Amino acid sequence: xSEVPLELKFLSSHEWVLIEDNVATxxxxxxxxxxxxxxxxxxxxxxxxxxxxxxxVGVIESVKAASDxxxxxxxxxxxxxxxxxxxxxxINDDPYGDGxxxxxxxxxxxxxxxxxxxxxxxxxxxxxx
Amino acid sequence: xxxxxxxxxxxxxxxxxxxxxxxxxxxxxxxSQIAEHEAVRGDAGMFDVSHMTVVDVSGxxxxxxxxxxxxxxxxxxxxxxxxxxxxxxxxxxxxxxxxIVYYLRxxxxxxxxxxxxxxxxxxxxxxxxxxxxxxVIKFREDIxxxxxxxxxxRSKAIALFDDYQQQSLRQLxxxxxxxxxxxxxxxxxxxxxxxxxxxxLAERIPNFWERSLAAGITACGxxxxxTLRLEAGMNLYGADMDxxxxxxxxxxxxxxxxxxxxxxxxKKALLQQRAAGIQQSFVGLLLLDKGVLRNHLRVVTALGDGxxxxxxxxxxxxxxxxxxxxxxxxxxxxxxxxRNKMLKAEVVKLPFVREGKSMLNHEGNHQ
Numbered sequence: 001x002s003e004v005p006l007e008l009k010f011l012s013s014h015e016w017v018l019i020e021d022n023v024a025t026x027x028x029x030x031x032x033x034x035x036x037x038x039x040x041x042x043x044x045x046x047x048x049x050x051x052x053x054x055x056x057v058g059v060i061e062s063v064k065a066a067s068d069x070x071x072x073x074x075x076x077x078x079x080x081x082x083x084x085x086x087x088x089x090x091i092n093d094d095p096y097g098d099g100x101x102x103x104x105x106x107x108x109x110x111x112x113x114x115x116x117x118x119x120x121x122x123x124x125x126x127x128x129x
Numbered sequence: 130x131x132x133x134x135x136x137x138x139x140x141x142x143x144x145x146x147x148x149x150x151x152x153x154x155x156x157x158x159x160x161s162q163i164a165e166h167e168a169v170r171g172d173a174g175m176f177d178v179s180h181m182t183v184v185d186v187s188g189x190x191x192x193x194x195x196x197x198x199x200x201x202x203x204x205x206x207x208x209x210x211x212x213x214x215x216x217x218x219x220x221x222x223x224x225x226x227x228x229i230v231y232y233l234r235x236x237x238x239x240x241x242x243x244x245x246x247x248x249x250x251x252x253x254x255x256x257x258x259x260x261x262x263x264x265v266i267k268f269r270e271d272i273x274x275x276x277x278x279x280x281x282x283r284s285k286a287i288a289l290f291d292d293y294q295q296q297s298l299r300q301l302x303x304x305x306x307x308x309x310x311x312x313x314x315x316x317x318x319x320x321x322x323x324x325x326x327x328x329x330l331a332e333r334i335p336n337f338w339e340r341s342l343a344a345g346i347t348a349c350g351x352x353x354x355x356t357l358r359l360e361a362g363m364n365l366y367g368a369d370m371d372x373x374x375x376x377x378x379x380x381x382x383x384x385x386x387x388x389x390x391x392x393x394x395x396k397k398a399l400l401q402q403r404a405a406g407i408q409q410s411f412v413g414l415l416l417l418d419k420g421v422l423r424n425h426l427r428v429v430t431a432l433g434d435g436x437x438x439x440x441x442x443x444x445x446x447x448x449x450x451x452x453x454x455x456x457x458x459x460x461x462x463x464x465x466x467x468r469n470k471m472l473k474a475e476v477v478k479l480p481f482v483r484e485g486k487s488m489l490n491h492e493g494n495h496q
Contacts, residue, residue: 037146037352038163040442041421041449059468061421063162063356063442066468085419092161 002030002125005096009072009112010121016096017072019112024073027100028060028091031125036062039088044080044102051077051104053111058101060091073111075104130154134179135273135331139338143348150351151245153180158350166356166444168347169320170485173279173286175338175346176354180244183269183328184254190261191236197393198257199230200376202386206232210306212317215384216376217253218395222402223372224379226250227364229317231306239313241274241326243366257394272313273334277346278324278357280485283316285344286325289337290314298325319354321361321483359450360443362413362479368424369411369438369452377402378454379438380411380479409435410457413479414465415489416449418472422465429464429471432456437465445482446489452479 004010009017014032018025033039041061051057051071058069080102084090091099106112116124131154140147145156156177158165168174186195195203201215211232217225226246231239242250251268258264277286287298290312297307298314303323306315312329329337342348355365362380364370370379377385377399387396414437416422422440435455443450455463455476464471480488 037158038161040163041419043420061442063444064157064352066421066423089163 002034003096004029004031004118004122004125006118008096008118009115010118011070011072012116012121012124013070015069015072017115019106022106022109023078024075024104024106025100026072026102026104027095028069029121029125030095032067033092033095033099036060036067037064038062039091042084042088042091042101044084045071045077047077047080049077051075053114060088069101071104072115073104073106073108075107077102078105079103132180134177135334136177136179136275136338139335140177140348143342145348145350148351150180153244155180156348156350158352159348162350162352162356163444165347165349165353169279169322169349169353169357170445170482171280173277173282173324173346174349174353175282175341176276176278176349176351177274177338178276178326179273179331179334181274182242182244182247182250183272183274184240184242184251185237185265185267185269186240187237187265187267188261188263189236190264191238194258194261194264195230195238196391198254200385200387200393200395200399202391203230203232203238204391205386206230208232208305209234210308210315212304212306212315216370216381217250218376218393218399219372220395220398222375222377222395222398224366224370224374224376224381225253225372227366227370227381229315231315233308245367271330272328273331274326274328275334275338275341276318276320276324276326277341278318278320278322280322282322282324282346285346286327286341289340289344319361319363320357321363321480322357323484356441356444359439359441359452360445360480360482362452362481364452365439374454375399375402377407378409378411380452408457409454410459411438411452411454412459413477413481414440414451414453414463414474415446415477415481416451416465416472416474417462418474420467420472421449422451422467422474426451427466428453428455428474429466430455430459432459435459435463443481445485446487450481
């Protein structure tokens with residue numbers, strides 16, 4: 001059973017979001033990294049770029065497969081985790097910590113209401129585990 | 130629910146993630162595919178390959194039958210236990226399967242064929258047997274296979290056998306097998322490392338697996354098996370070649386014995402292809418940009434387009450690598466289309482890795 005921290009929001013496409021002062025920090029869930037296996041490449045959005053909720057903004061690739069990652073909320077990308085370029089395995093080792101991917105300065109706080117809470121996300125992945 | 134090998138419960142006990150592979154429930158990894166890959170390159174790992182099929186061919190016509198059936202010539206096998214890698218071709222020169230054939234004694238050969246092709250192979254073997262009198266083709270469902278691979282694989286595995294067997298296994302040459310009362314051990318593999326492929330009766334293999342684990346041999350899944358064979362430049366049936374591709378455009382020309390008067394299925398087509406000129410070559414690609422090469426991606430070269438037949442990430446080189454079919458004469462730098470971007474790659478000689486060492490940047494490697 002993979003970990004689903006209660007303080008986070010999620011997309012059904014397995015991204016997690018931490019909302020703090022209008023900034024959304026985004027990563028991929030423990031469940032997703034388990035499904036993908038050892039990650040070997042992460043493509044992140046560009047700092048300063050505008051993204052809209054639901055946009056494909058990057059790719060994570062494991063030995064096995066490539067998977068698009070989607071922006072959970074709209075806004076401007078203000079920071080990316082550059083450590084992932086040389087060490088994508090951080091997502092495997094610590095998906096909710098060192099494995100974070102990027103931060104968005106949110107445009108519309110109400111979009112948070114469209115995200116799944118931890119319980120709802122746990123239900124969506126229950127069938128897969 | 131798929132077919133299960135006799136080691137299925139052992140895989141679950143070792144924490145395997147199970148996936149479907151050609152109708153078999155097989156371990157893809159036991160946690161980290163990369164760690165398993167590294168165990169084989171640096172120490173010793175083992176793979177359950179019991180989903181592969183052992184077929185014993187015997188009878189007075191066994192040799193002439195296999196000479197007709199296979200692209201390589203079993204007449205090359207003169208020493209008991211010697212192994213030969215070969216393609217089995219259709220009339221058009223396409224590859225029905227690739228296999229290993231062991232010469233056990235006069236008129237007795239053992240084939241190991243792929244799991245995904247099992248049914249069509251067996252049908253083909255039966256069909257081509259017409260006209261060869263007294264041939265016995267026996268499909269050995271009672272045998273399980275464990276591949277033990279890596280620089281320390283032989284020494285760790287040898288210790289698990291009895292004294293007499295140990296003595297024999299220590300002297301076993303490469304691509305040679307030893308047959309004992311209770312098992313059959315070939316010094317062969319699919320990783321580019323030294324090691325054994327061990328066949329024994331299915332009911333005995335769980336105990337041997339447990340003793341191998343206790344001896345410090347790492348359980349490895351099909352994920353690591355694929356990156357290991359790719360680094361070693363070894364073809365995967367169904368990806369790198371199939372019934373529509375000739376060995377001559379799949380890097381397998383070296384497995385064909387076609388320059389004497391032996392007749393074999395597909396020979397006529399191959400000779401015609403060769404006379405007409407081979408338009409494609411089969412090469413290694415090393416990705417220079419960041420990303421991961423995958424099967425079926427388009428390769429753009431100065432001479433036209435090609436296609437990646439198998440691509441992945443090389444844990445040893447820490448770069449993405451692939452095998453590709455490209456226009457004959459392609460060399461130097463090419464581009465690969467990955468999600469609408471053109472990434473740079475370099476054409477290199479196969480293999481990428483041999484016995485734990487990178488083969489890149491050796492003199493004369495880059496084409």
